[in-house]
Amino acid sequence: MGILVINCGSSTLKYKLFETKGERAISFGVIERIGEEESAVKYCIAGGRVNEKKRKVPSHDYAFGLVADILRDALCEIPDSHMSVDAVGHRVVHGGSKYSDSILIDSQVIADIKGYINLAPLHNPPNLAGIEAAMKVLPVPQVAVFDTAFHQSMPEHAYTYGLPYKLCEKHGIRRYGFHGSSHAFVSQYAADLMGLPLEEMKMITCHLGSGSSITAIQNGRSVDTSMGMTPLAGVMMGTRTGSFDPSITYFLEDKEGLSHKELDSLLNKKSGLLGVSGISNDLRDILSAAKGGNQRAQLAIAMHNYGIIKTIGAYAAAMNGVDAIVFTAGIGENSSDIREAICSHLSYLGVVVDKQLNRDADGACVVSEVGSCVNILVVPTDEELFIARETERCVADQCFSSAHEKPKTVVR
Numbered sequence: 001m002g003i004l005v006i007n008c009g010s011s012t013l014k015y016k017l018f019e020t021k022g023e024r025a026i027s028f029g030v031i032e033r034i035g036e037e038e039s040a041v042k043y044c045i046a047g048g049r050v051n052e053k054k055r056k057v058p059s060h061d062y063a064f065g066l067v068a069d070i071l072r073d074a075l076c077e078i079p080d081s082h083m084s085v086d087a088v089g090h091r092v093v094h095g096g097s098k099y100s101d102s103i104l105i106d107s108q109v110i111a112d113i114k115g116y117i118n119l120a121p122l123h124n125p126p127n128l129a130g131i132e133a134a135m136k137v138l139p140v141p142q143v144a145v146f147d148t149a150f151h152q153s154m155p156e157h158a159y160t161y162g163l164p165y166k167l168c169e170k171h172g173i174r175r176y177g178f179h180g181s182s183h184a185f186v187s188q189y190a191a192d193l194m195g196l197p198l199e200e201m202k203m204i205t206c207h208l209g210s211g212s213s214i215t216a217i218q219n220g221r222s223v224d225t226s227m228g229m230t231p232l233a234g235v236m237m238g239t240r241t242g243s244f245d246p247s248i249t250y251f252l253e254d255k256e257g258l259s260h261k262e263l264d265s266l267l268n269k270k271s272g273l274l275g276v277s278g279i280s281n282d283l284r285d286i287l288s289a290a291k292g293g294n295q296r297a298q299l300a301i302a303m304h305n306y307g308i309i310k311t312i313g314a315y316a317a318a319m320n321g322v323d324a325i326v327f328t329a330g331i332g333e334n335s336s337d338i339r340e341a342i343c344s345h346l347s348y349l350g351v352v353v354d355k356q357l358n359r360d361a362d363g364a365c366v367v368s369e370v371g372s373c374v375n376i377l378v379v380p381t382d383e384e385l386f387i388a389r390e391t392e393r394c395v396a397d398q399c400f401s402s403a404h405e406k407p408k409t410v411v412r
């Protein structure tokens with residue numbers, strides 16, 4: 001079975017085509033700068049070299065047409081393959097309070113995703129554009145996999161803000177959380193790696209990348225997460241503030257005469273590691289500046305790690321214990337220095353990291369010592385594979401549970 005995974009951002013369209021048997025990626029690619037004068041189309045077929053073309057790509061609709069052409073070629077290039085695109089899985093950022101699971105897309109789901117645009121004005125519109133473009137070209141089942149779905153299991157006391165209840169109810173103001181596919185994927189992977197049942201564990205997953213979030217997972221369910229109603233909340237990130245005193249926004253409105261739009265850009269795009277260091281949003285640049293003695297770079301790293309250490313402590317307290325802590329995404333997977341700095345503050349939990357294992361970590365592995373009271377793991381995330389698995393599951397459920405005919409496949 002061939003499953004195409006689509007992830008549309010405001011000016012990008014990323015795709016990955018999986019053969020479900022063996023979970024092999026047949027082709028993947030990205031179209032960047034959609035809507036600009038010149039767009040970049042990059043793709044790779046069957047593990048070959050990366051092809052790169054410059055084209056004018058005016059819309060997501062047009063971009064999806066290009067992907068369909070690339071895939072047609074990709075499927076022809078694989079000798080003896082009888083593969084086809086049998087279903088499409090879409091990353092959808094916001095599923096509101098309604099969607100706690102992935103779902104086959106129909107007109108109601110589309111209307112709901114539209115309805116949640118006010119909660120994710122930058123993300124849901126391009127996600128929707130990708131869905132509409134794919135539905136026009138590929139008459140196969142389409143599945144929405146929501147970033148927020150995994151966190152719908154949070155208890156009310158964890159997701160409710162201390163604002164007037166009626167106001168929150170009226171506008172859907174609450175903690176939703178994001179990166180759900182990543183937290184779900186790495187938590188299951190980590191449990192499998194340890195040979196322990198996720199359903200009986202207390203785990204903290206740290207997705208540390210350009211956007212970062214930390215999740216407390218108890219018995220396989222998200223019970224708290226650091227991002228909030230929007231991805232601005234939680235720990236400090238590449239360009240986002242993380243949680244801070246909201247009164248500062250009115251203060252800045254007054255003192256700097258900033259509009260809402262300017263404040264939004266300040267908090268989301270000019271703050272965090274970039275804003276504090278004044279150097280870059282890329283932690284690699286900041287680490288190297290810090291090693292060279294740059295004090296603002298050292299401060300930015302100290303703040304970054306401190307926020308993560310505090311959140312891990314809060315979640316260990318919330319769950320009354322923790323069995324495993326998992327690091328993932330660009331920083332979590334690749335920076336042994338950051339993992340070591342964080343874990344060195346967790347000795348009160350009985351965490352003992354094997355420094356050599358941590359430094360040598362490559363791929364999914366345990367980096368704590370055998371006697372450590374808490375297992376520390378590194379697990380590369382794979383949100384596309386998670387979406388492909390969810391899509392396969394939803395399609396299989398539909399075939400199994402309804403009177404629908406088996407979905408048609410689009411053969412090359």
Ligand code: AMP
Pocket residue numbers: 208209210211238281282283284287329330331334335
């Ligand atoms: P992501 O959003 O998951 O792709 O993560 C991107 C971030 O990971 C980049 O902005 C870098 O700051 C960080 N990163 C990637 N590789 C390394 C590394 N070897 N050491 C430190 N940070 C890294």
